Amino acid sequence: MTPFAPLTPLATLAAQLDSGACTSRALLETCLERIDADAAAGGAAFIAVDPEGARASADAQDALRRTGVALSPLAGLPISIKDLFDIRGQVTRAGSVALADARPATQDAAAVARLRQAGAVLVGRTNMSEFAFSGLGVNPHYGTPLSPWHPDEARLAGGSSSGAGVSVARGMAAAALGTDTGGSIRIPAAFCGLTGFKPTARRVPGDGAFPLSPTLDSFGPLAPRVACCALLDALLAGAPGTADDLVPPERTAAGLRLAVLRNVVQDDLDPDVAAGFAAALTRLSAQGATLIDIDVPAFGGIATMSRFALPGIEAFAAHRHRLAGRSAVYDPRVLSRILKGESASAADYLDLLAARAALIDAARVAFAGFDAVLMPSVAVVPPRLAAVERDDAAFTRVNALVLRNPTLVNLLDGCALTIPCGGKEGETSAAPVGLGVFALANRDRHLLAMGRGIERAVRR
Template identity: 55%
Template sequence: MPNHPTLATLTADLAAGRTTARKLVDDCLAKIADKAGEGARVFIQADADGTIAAADAMDKLREVSAAPSPYAGIPVSIKDLFDVEGQVSRAGSLTLKDAPPAAKDAPVVARLRRAGFVVIGRTNMTEFAYSGLGINPHYGTPKNPWRRDIGYVPGGSSSGAAVSITDGMAYGALGTDTGGSCRIPAAYCGIVGYKPTARRVPLDGGIPLSVTLDSYGPIARSVGCCAVLDAVLTGEPIAQVVPRPVRGLRLAVPTTVMLDDLNPAVARAFERALDRLADAGALIDHIAVPEFGEVAALNVGGGFAAAESWAWHRALIAEKAELYDPRVLSRIRRGESLSAADYVDLLTIRRPIIAGFERRVAPYDALIAPTVAITPPVMADLADDAAYVKANMLSLRNCSLINILDGCAISLPCHREGEPPVGLMLAAAGGSDRRIFELAAAIEKIVRA
């Protein structure tokens, strides 16, 4: 079996009898339990007994040709803010540790189970998903796989989700993306993360950050893996992604905001990726996207995330403020000063910005930009609040623009072996998900060549 199996290689091995669901689960559980590894920080809760029972059941179904899908028995991880029947949804917080267990699975979890995927455990995250760095003072912070001896952040908020993939503790991960929380940890950890058009995936059964901006998406090893998981999460038929020919693709590099203040390693990797795509026949234009500049008006006072998170948290804060991560609490509290009129203004301002963005990008197959402006910061360097705020804003900046403009986007690794991890983002207007997967399937090998 390859060092980094994909869902495609795993289904082939399962079908051929080269492996079993039980073996896949046992291997993942062993890595989670390894005291020399990151398992204790990656998983807030691992369900060994339930996972083993589910794997054994899938093996028996496969023996009689009754498996629910080719993916039956493959272990996946679930971010801690999703409801899993019989488990407590903590959202990486101490404030909810005594909450009652969920009465039923969230729809996205139920869909994964119906396809036969095995839920191996709940992954760590930034408390209540409110940061792009992935730091959690309550349950520990998983270390980035790159130069683990130094201790770089994994990216957030789906930190444990990404490291569960890089460290072979799961083969697919369910995360969320409100301002980049699937794409940022994927970029920082050198894997693939997808933010779908928000309306395609039901949000029931998840603890919200911003009901306007939240979307639920996959993190995995490859574009093909993410496409399979996306189809399951949306309830769409699983179909093989056929890569689009790169020659003749029209790709737009936005010169507004997204290229500002790039780390030199990010700039080099991005320019190298553009050169490779141009050599392969892609047509690349650099264009202004003034709508990106207009988004700043929506973020005054914290924007949708502050307003909507305050609405959800205000009673919990009144009771348990001292249990919150202070950095998360301060961001939520910004919503306290926003009025109903301020919120209506946000909704009113957003609509024409989205419409302008969609008109501007319509002539192109996709936008292409660095997923994150910087490489992963060192955890120890973020003890200072000012350094934390700067790193967090630069981590979130590029990705969050796509959420605010109701788009869809994928992050692909584009760095060379031995270089700091860098993500390449392909993005488009909402509803372009299938096209993004077809483009990404064609591009992913070119940009890593």
């Protein structure tokens, strides 16, 4: 068996498969061994694994490769799937016991089908915040995945795609499929030292994914590098072509005009985050990027623009029929957030949509002439599980702070990357810090091309 190191770029793994240096089955067995070892040590990255189904898929990809037929650049690579997505023949629990007795899905979710069509080997279903309704990743039903940073301190992996982040960081998958409604890809990516990409909300179809907020839900990858995210994003979006076509050419940092957002997103930063963000800006400037500090006054009113939030209203709509008989088995913290949407009127909902449209208009004006906008992906380093597990007030306070920065992008209907910038590559002692890079809707390929150059500049 040829093991692969965690965070090996997908292109490197694909090249090893093409050259015969390893097989898809060998990559998968390495993942399965790591999953078993993690579970034996009390880890909670996966809710369910299908070893035999994954082995059959890996063997099929190896057989195809031996015929010499041209394969997708994702063919044979082990990918984990967040428990929010339907996989035919499996139960989609969405991180909850309320759905544990649901019937198995009869077909794959659209995103899963596209990965399967590209030859991905589906390793298993990753753990998550129940119904994707938390930025911390705490799950009282299936256990709470933990960040690889300072494992002795039991720090959170971030949510809601918590298991997805851990699966990639610990080499239990080469990359992961997650969802992002208010940061659920970017938070765990930042907390686990990964790259994460939130596409424009309509870019990847949501058919077969359990909804949190259909207005804001986005579906995308957590992976080792920007190029890996670009490849997965293209396949998830249904783009045809080879790896050279699917991954946009790198646009170097030199000559980029980048807005550095100051108000709101730089309040109350953890010192490690502030230092990592400042170091990333220094490296970008040294590489020839033009950085301009900006404030957007309209963003200062986001916290008070309504007593409701879109996820709360839309989540209540999705859960209202189920709550009558199953509310007692919900995570109480998730239930309370869902129930906040119960009293919202149609007028409240329409007012909220109008307020969001006004924010998007303000952002278009403020960001005109810039290639992208920079901010810390998350304001803090991974919090300790003990600090929030039993203290509801602390949980609410920390959850709000963790969600604050990434949620802004969802409200603005944007696309965004988080890129590790908190220390030398492979240095596990450095605090995981993510550099947030975002653009407004439908500039995904443009952002990914720039992201490759920004990544080169800020990675040590």
